[in-house]
Amino acid sequence: MSIISYILSFKAYAMLPIVIFAIDLMISIKPGQALKSSLTLGVGLAGIFIVIDFLVTNVGPAIDNLINQRSLNYPVMDVGWPSLAAVAWASDIGMVTIPMVLLINIAMIYFNVTRTIDVDIWNYWHFAILGVMVKKATGSFYVAVLATAVIAIITLKLADWTAPLVEKRFGFKGISVPTVSAVTFFPVGVIGNALLDKIPYIKDLHANPDTIKKKFGVLGEPVIIGFVIGDFIGIISGYDLKGILQLGVCLAAVMVLLPAMAGVLVEGLNPISEGIKDFMQRKFPGRGRLYLSVDPALLMGNTSVLVTGLLLIPISIALAFIIPGNRIIPLADLTNLMTTISMVILATDSNVIRALILGVPIVAVDLLISSKMAELFTALMRFYGISGEKGYHGLMSSFTDGGNPLRYWLFEAFKGDVYGYASLPILVLLLYASWRACKKFRSSGGAMIEEDFKV
Template identity: 25%
Template sequence: MLETVNQIFQIFGASVVVPIMIFIVALCLKVKPKTAMMSAFYAGVGLTGFGWVIQAFTPTITKIIKQMVSNTGIKLPIVDIGWQAGSLASFGSMVGLSFFVFGLIAELLLFAFGVTKIFMASNLWNNFGFMIWGTVCYYVTHNFWLSLGLSFFMLLYALLLAEVQADRWSDYYGVKNASVASLHNIEQVVPAIILDPLWNLLGFNKVKMTPEYFKNKLGVFGEPTTLGALLGLLIGILGNINALNTMKAWGQILTVAVQLSAIMTIFPLITNVFSQAFTPLADEIDKNTHKTTGNSDESVNEVTNKKRWFLGVDDGVGYGEPATIISGVILIPIMVLIAFILPGNKTLPIVDLISLPFMVESIVAITRGNILKVIANGIVWFSLGLYASSWLGTFYTGAVSHYGVALPAGIVLITSFNLMSRPLNALVFAAFVSQNPFFIGLAIIIYLVLLFVLRRYRPQIWQYLNNMAAKNAGYSGSNEKITY
């Protein structure tokens, strides 16, 4: 049965399977069949659009990044070849396939019994993020149940963090009653919350580095399209720093500038289409919540509404938002430089650098688009992530080569910057792979305590995060009003 499920998913792919799941979920929420069908189509169109744009842009930007790396003289043994190899490996192992089937059942039960307020089943595709960690654990320990347990435990705390950020994410990205819960992109909630008081102490909250400020202050040069071109020029020059006197170099530089400008322009349009897949579902959630609470007033305070629940959506919904994509692109050359100078680092991030906008979504939402804070958080957390992927390199390489794909010629050790450069995930993995009951039990106890706190104090937590967000300058709704 597991092999059949894998074959079905591999044949049809996310752009078909995800719309089918959304159609089913929509019908279960009593959305009209016509609206449910259009939601499914919008999801398929959005995912296809994302795929086309990223596939067209990735070869160009990856080549530039490799040139940038070459110019710095970086020689690191663990090479990032992208998350796709990890995805293939997760579907190639029995642990991964088992979670793909039974994880879906668990997601439904966790939601039904109120353990989580995130309906994760609507985001089936991103389950590979849980599957790959179980797969790597099984490669190391050869313990099937321990490895499957690791995948399930990571699901639990990913759902917890997704609910912590849910109100902020939903508000910032404008998708009512929705949140992302992808394991490989959700743990950034931790540094976004913990480090925020430090950034405020340093005055980062008073720096108006937001897309709105750029647009109003810089005019045409503050438009996402123009900013994309300028960032493309910068990255292109860094990638061709030793050949700026050649026409070939400038041809590549200008190509990157135009393509990144196109990304900044086109992605928000695709994102808007993709978001329409979830709007009817989110609206229905809103109606059902008001019915459950016996309050049909649309102005009800959603922060204090304990019956409110959220749809798990693909993080592609937020990729094209200006602050998100600008922050992610700025972090590309920064992370290359950090990989070069970070003592003890063995990881060379390359292919997954294009995923940085996905990786910063939670930080963007919690800091309300403060680009300076997003970059600062990214530098701290992803630097720690480089150490995590350096430690995991041997394990990940063995698992991918055993269950997934052959290694590229000339590369001994591989990683995925998006999947493995995860400090929190690495700590949980370390606890389980140790097979020590004390460390595993400690991880579980910490989760249970955090779950209790969330269940009891969710309104207070959300209000605290909203107060944090409001301290950031650059928004008409912030405590410090904008003055241009």
Template identity: 30%
Template structure:
């Protein structure tokens, strides 16, 4: 067991930019790609991941000091430190049973493929930590490793089904055939769906209004570099920077928004060959089925709408953190909240206005869940010494992926102690998931009928 754990830890230590391409290269060879093509796709994917990570880190490094400056001017004290997703991942992997999650995820995927309960081959094994994160909370509530893994296994099943239902829309919106998204951040799309359904009943909001439409209406002001500069300047003003600082932040945001679509092209370049190879191979094995490759979210990074929503959510998060009852987390490392923008992008089909509204409505969930998870993550961090914390310091994340589902799944067993709130939230989430899935299935059938 210890030897297996060491191997897993070594592979994870390589980072997503190395680990995921290795998985893709191996998968390519299995589906009989030429060695040079498989290696080329894998390395190109590594380049894409690295480029996207560099840009996100660059953007975070530019915006976080401005957000911190805004916080300092308020004088409000919030006791929980925001460690972001990287710290949560580190702490999650320090759980003694974490390495067992790998075989669980793989076995469930294989069984569901064989039984024809999913059409998704999940290549995003890097994000196994998201299942561990849920399991850690479930373990600290129930004190049962078995229950923790059962709950994590149920999450895996929902991730695969979510990927199946989203695939058609993902392909249509990204332009990359044969891929889908298996990241659990997509779970937030389910409760967003009924809210968006109501918003679509408002005539002014039920029109196409994506980044291209925005460009048609306001011209040069919707160009990536101009829009990024404007947003950066506005954020610099809110942070009370001097003129030089304001202009610098403007250029930094302009740079990020200009380069995100450039990097996203490398995802398409890397993924299209492997997607085609998987499709051809599976046709020989499963002639009656189309199988898809499940991936992390960054291949969607070329969507300007996502980054507009991300930047918009920064001041929204800060303002809510000050005044939201029940919040105790100080937004910092998780301030760039992609986990709210991506599901909003899917649900609205890129309608920028509805995306911004949904981000405002659902941001409290991230702060509340981040606050709720602080005791578990702090205790695990202190027990394993995965992260050094000062005496009395608490740590969590202000942008936990799929916060509503994660909270409901991990806390559901509290009904045995008389707390039925997590169970009620879980029931509501499942109902939303079912109705959202039906809408995605209906959309796919309608598009296929039109294509005939």
């Protein structure tokens, strides 16, 4: 446990290059090239986190100002996903999760059931937190471990199915995103996109960075879009002219810098992606390609993801005011909306309008679930010594990860709730729809192979 705790103390941008360097050497990539590519990957990931921190630092005070101006006082504080991650890694379930998921992943690769190599160990907390929740509700360590294994397997399969689309539509080659906060919403995007295809007028609306540029010229450039969104957030937050302009430039910078850092990360991934492909062809002829897991922060480098996520920030706050039963004001997790919406953007082929429409019910569900789970999350945070804001003694939750519908669905089922059991067929249908959508993409000319779609 001490060794695992020490490993987890590394930042993702330091730990991942170490893991990638070791894999590079195992698949016979030259040490010099392995060192350069793994460090380049780390630099790209560090750059993404730096830009995200810059975004949070500048948007956070604006949202605080907006809430304070309207004298809002909701009983549940949004303390963000890091608090849930801290709970997961402080628990006994968290310590078991790492070796268990690694073994599951190895077994699935060996038996050709998955194509994802999940080396993003830090993000295993997304699996572990479900186990912690189930153990708290049931008192059973073994049921909690089973729940952790189930959500890991579901996530790996969704990552497999979506990886070729990530390559084709986002341009990120040889990677997959086995992170619950992202892939959960791909089935929602698939079903929602199919429903929007049936609605007159809306089905004909299409807006992605390319079409926006063609229609609006220089005004459609990402840097201009970021500036306008930043100004809008500044205006509704009650900023003066200086504050509005500064926030506009900050978001314009984010729109330029995040894609640039994503490009650096991809540059570091390319050698290991090709190396794994060559290794599999040598050792397992005809077995097919493998995908390397990455943090969903990479997807924020896509302009459509950035634009949609930023637009959802004021929409989410507005929804929090009007949805009956909501007890939380989105705050710490607001910028995580870009992770939440990324796979919806993927499913809609970067259609910002459709993603925004589908984002409204997604945000509403996140708000209601995170409100409902506040007592449980607060109890867990208190038990593991995570108090949120200094001196705060009220209820706490996480707007996005605390409201994740897949994790909540499985939690209700594993704790024995009759409605959780009864609704599991709907979950199966959503997963089947996702599999069919990805397979249909392959048959229509996408660069995929049949084995990518084993159920």
